[in-house]
Amino acid sequence: MTEQLWQVHFKVHRQRTGGKPYVRTFTLDVDPEEYILDAVERIWALHDRTLTYRHACHHSTCGACGMRVNGREKLTCITTISSVTQNGGTVRIDPLRNFPVVSDLVVDMGNFFLRMDRSGFNSVAPLAAACLPYEQPLTAENSIDHEPERLVDCIECGLCISVCPAANTDKEYVGPAVLASLHLMYVQNPTQEFIDQADHHTGLWRCHSAYECTEVCPSGVDPAWRIMDMRKKVMSDRIKSIFRPRSSEKKNAQPA
Amino acid sequence: MPNQPEANNWPRWFDPRSRSLGTFGFILNRVTALGLTLYLLMHLIALGQLARGADAYDGFIALVKNPLFKLGELLVIAAGVIHGLNGIRIALNSFGIGVRCQKGTFIALMLIALFIIAFFTFKMFSEG
Amino acid sequence: MEEGGDPHAELDRIMKTTQPSAIVIGAGFTGCALAYDLAQRGFAVTVVERGELASGTSGRTHGLLHSGARYCVTDAEAAIECIQENMILRRIAKQCIEYNGGYFVALDDADLGYAPAFFQGAQNCGIPVEEIDVQRALAAEPALNPKILAAYQVPDAAFDPLRLAMAFAASARQHGAKFNTFHDVVGFLRDGIGNICGVSAVNRHAGQPVDFRADITINATGAWAGKVAEMAGISVPVRPTPGVMVAYEKRVTQRVINRLCEPDDGDILLPQRRMAVIGTTSFEVEEADYIPVYPDQVKQMHQRAALLVPELENIKMRGAYMSARPLIGGLMSGRSLSRTFKCYDHQTDEEVNGLVTVTGGKATTCRVMAEKTADLVCQKLGWQRACETAQHPLADYHLYYS
Numbered sequence: 001m002t003e004q005l006w007q008v009h010f011k012v013h014r015q016r017t018g019g020k021p022y023v024r025t026f027t028l029d030v031d032p033e034e035y036i037l038d039a040v041e042r043i044w045a046l047h048d049r050t051l052t053y054r055h056a057c058h059h060s061t062c063g064a065c066g067m068r069v070n071g072r073e074k075l076t077c078i079t080t081i082s083s084v085t086q087n088g089g090t091v092r093i094d095p096l097r098n099f100p101v102v103s104d105l106v107v108d109m110g111n112f113f114l115r116m117d118r119s120g121f122n123s124v125a126p127l128a129a130a131c132l133p134y135e136q137p138l139t140a141e142n143s144i145d146h147e148p149e150r151l152v153d154c155i156e157c158g159l160c161i162s163v164c165p166a167a168n169t170d171k172e173y174v175g176p177a178v179l180a181s182l183h184l185m186y187v188q189n190p191t192q193e194f195i196d197q198a199d200h201h202t203g204l205w206r207c208h209s210a211y212e213c214t215e216v217c218p219s220g221v222d223p224a225w226r227i228m229d230m231r232k233k234v235m236s237d238r239i240k241s242i243f244r245p246r247s248s249e250k251k252n253a254q255p256a
Numbered sequence: 257m258p259n260q261p262e263a264n265n266w267p268r269w270f271d272p273r274s275r276s277l278g279t280f281g282f283i284l285n286r287v288t289a290l291g292l293t294l295y296l297l298m299h300l301i302a303l304g305q306l307a308r309g310a311d312a313y314d315g316f317i318a319l320v321k322n323p324l325f326k327l328g329e330l331l332v333i334a335a336g337v338i339h340g341l342n343g344i345r346i347a348l349n350s351f352g353i354g355v356r357c358q359k360g361t362f363i364a365l366m367l368i369a370l371f372i373i374a375f376f377t378f379k380m381f382s383e384g
Numbered sequence: 385m386e387e388g389g390d391p392h393a394e395l396d397r398i399m400k401t402t403q404p405s406a407i408v409i410g411a412g413f414t415g416c417a418l419a420y421d422l423a424q425r426g427f428a429v430t431v432v433e434r435g436e437l438a439s440g441t442s443g444r445t446h447g448l449l450h451s452g453a454r455y456c457v458t459d460a461e462a463a464i465e466c467i468q469e470n471m472i473l474r475r476i477a478k479q480c481i482e483y484n485g486g487y488f489v490a491l492d493d494a495d496l497g498y499a500p501a502f503f504q505g506a507q508n509c510g511i512p513v514e515e516i517d518v519q520r521a522l523a524a525e526p527a528l529n530p531k532i533l534a535a536y537q538v539p540d541a542a543f544d545p546l547r548l549a550m551a552f553a554a555s556a557r558q559h560g561a562k563f564n565t566f567h568d569v570v571g572f573l574r575d576g577i578g579n580i581c582g583v584s585a586v587n588r589h590a591g592q593p594v595d596f597r598a599d600i601t602i603n604a605t606g607a608w609a610g611k612v613a614e615m616a617g618i619s620v621p622v623r624p625t626p627g628v629m630v631a632y633e634k635r636v637t638q639r640v641i642n643r644l645c646e647p648d649d650g651d652i653l654l655p656q657r658r659m660a661v662i663g664t665t666s667f668e669v670e671e672a673d674y675i676p677v678y679p680d681q682v683k684q685m686h687q688r689a690a691l692l693v694p695e696l697e698n699i700k701m702r703g704a705y706m707s708a709r710p711l712i713g714g715l716m717s718g719r720s721l722s723r724t725f726k727c728y729d730h731q732t733d734e735e736v737n738g739l740v741t742v743t744g745g746k747a748t749t750c751r752v753m754a755e756k757t758a759d760l761v762c763q764k765l766g767w768q769r770a771c772e773t774a775q776h777p778l779a780d781y782h783l784y785y786s
Binding site (some may be wrong): 007016017018031034035038041042043045046049050052054055057058059060061063064077078086088100103106111113114116117122123124127146148149150151152153155194219220 | 435436437438439441442444447478479480481482483484485488493542544545546547565568589590591594629630635638655656657659661667673674676677679702703704707780781782783784785786
């Protein structure tokens with residue numbers, strides 16, 4: 001930690017439910033190695049009790065504190081102030097895009113969480129499945145007593161949906177997190193159900209390869225890779241289906 | 257509700273602020289596609305001139321000898337090359353090929369595009 | 385409520401004609417679990433929370449589902465409670481728990497000296513404990529300090545804090561509970577004879593005042609329980625006792641690693657997704673709303689973490705944060721349902737009817753805290769329905785939004 005404090009101007013998006021948005025500036029003396037969320041919490045605690053924002057774990061495992069910092073989607077609990085500004089600088093804080101703003105920095109995650117639920121998303125997976133398929137698998141010694149498991153990477157923070165240019169114009173598009181979830185579930189349990197959900201014009205085929213989701217993901221999910229890998233699986237399924245009897249023709253399922 | 261995706265959000269597609277390389281590929285592909293579509297339209301109109309007889313056609317050909325039109329033609333070539341090469345990357349990615357090196361592929365393909373465009377620029381403008 | 389009526393007759397009328405209603409202030413673990421418990425027993429439950437779910441202490445917890453072994457020498461009662469609840473939560477909240485077990489490792493002779501008492505204590509408390517050969521422990525967890533002298537295996541686990549709270553809240557909602565997040569309680573409503581009959585709050589999204597009324601109000605605000613009770617002119621001896629936690633960029637172990645010693649600073653290292661999280665310290669503060677992260681404590685955690693897993697010395701920190709435990713201080717006037725948490729019926733102590741406070745406890749024991757509090761509430765209102773929260777798996781946490 002640095003000894004010297006920085007003076008930083010925080011320009012915060014303010015908005016009451018249904019009201020007009022405006023910007024309020026708070027000037028704080030901060031330790032540059034503090035996190036953006038610490039500054040937001042201090043603004044609420046010491047400067048303006050009416051500020052609303054979402055947060056819970058403060059160490060990137062819950063996904064509640066996603067905001068836009070200087071325009072870019074960030075998980076504010078692990079974004080240091082020094083990584084986005086300098087002494088005397090300005091930090092702009094806005095709510096996520098592509099979600100309805102409830103007030104100030106709070107967005108409504110309801111629709112997104114229900115889509116995640118419909119995709120079958122499960123927070124806990126066997127350790128090998130929780131990692132990305134292209135990552136190095138676990139050494140054998142580690143699983144000495146039992147099959148280890150872990151909480152999977154996706155923390156449902158919504159950053160990928162906020163940054164996605166396709167989600168920007170199509171609210172029916174389920175978004176990168178949901179497609180990554182379908183891929184994760186398919187890897188663990190390769191059933192037709194997940195293929196059918198993903199193979200839809202508001203699903204896999206709405207992605208326009210901007211790769212922003214993978215850029216902003218704070219948790220190493222690599223949604224873009226999962227979307228492309230899922231496309232491969234869907235296409236191979238389509239090719240195989242040519243040779244399948246017609247009775248197994250799939251229904252035109254709406255994705256999650 | 258404000259900030260939800262809406263049809264009139266599309267100008268944001270072309271906003272490159274606080275975006276990463278992938279979005280530049282995305283923007284380039286959209287801009288070149290729009291340019292090529294526009295060109296196709298103009299091309300069809302130009303072809304329509306043929307039906308109006310020899311004089312009209314000659315007049316038209318004289319018009320397109322103008323250097324301004326040459327620049328336009330160069331833009332068409334550039335758009336075609338960029339869109340085509342970038343399209344190869346996106347198509348391969350969609351088959352799950354080279355997703356993890358998409359950034360490098362993008363830069364390499366755009367360098368190739370630049371080289372091809374430079375080649376055509378030289379060729380078109382040096383021959384007068 | 386009618387003013388000046390006979391309160392007993394009024395209560396009887398309510399009991400006979402309508403379902404009882406309750407307001408739960410606070411949507412941390414206790415608040416969410418209590419809302420679920422009461423709703424499942426047939427109450428009309430309204431939860432009032434000033435921020436998001438689990439935005440206070442609960443969300444910022446270490447994320448350790450205790451086996452109880454940490455307390456088996458110093459506080460057997462707490463240890464027994466932990467192991468019982470550990471088993472129950474693994475059954476009902478499997479959706480947000482990574483269950484890989486935990487090791488207690490001895491690093492020096494003092495730790496080794498603690499081992500017999502530890503092993504005996506764990507067995508006495510019913511905690512499945514097993515001594516593991518050091519070589520085997522190191523094979524299972526290659527990142528462990530190779531100088532460990534002994535290792536014991538216990539059924540520890542790591543959980544996702546927000547999702548645990550959400551799972552309880554989702555279950556509560558399925559039983560009809562209503563959640564009002566971003567509603568700041570600013571005062572209590574009183575009926576004609578001075579009993580508390582609800583709360584007045586401010587909807588922080590809209591900036592609008594709103595009142596909630598119910599037969600009983602439960603103050604489940606943990607470290608803030610003293611401040612909330614103060615609004616009713618009641619003193620609850622809660623001291624916010626923060627501790628620091630530091631998260632690292634790498635998941636160095638699959639199991640929870642505890643130092644084999646009496647509860648101390650920085651004695652627990654646990655895996656969480658791709659991270660490792662070390663904790664914690666303990667000091668008292670007056671005000672829990674904003675507690676800065678002190679660099680010297682972070683440094684101390686860093687040293688302690690490197691003792692357990694040397695490689696952490698050179699691994700980048702991902703986050704550092706503070707969480708204020710609700711520690712109960714002073715002489716107990718309230719009834720002690722357990723030594724780990726307290727439940728105050730303010731009718732018996734301060735003659736303020738309609739308000740109950742529950743505080744203290746730990747994340748692992750949130751369900752039983754809710755059960756005991758709901759028992760007290762049922763007893764107060766003469767409502768006879770048994771607790772069933774230990775029997776059924778919780779609803780999928782996503783359904784909080786349904």
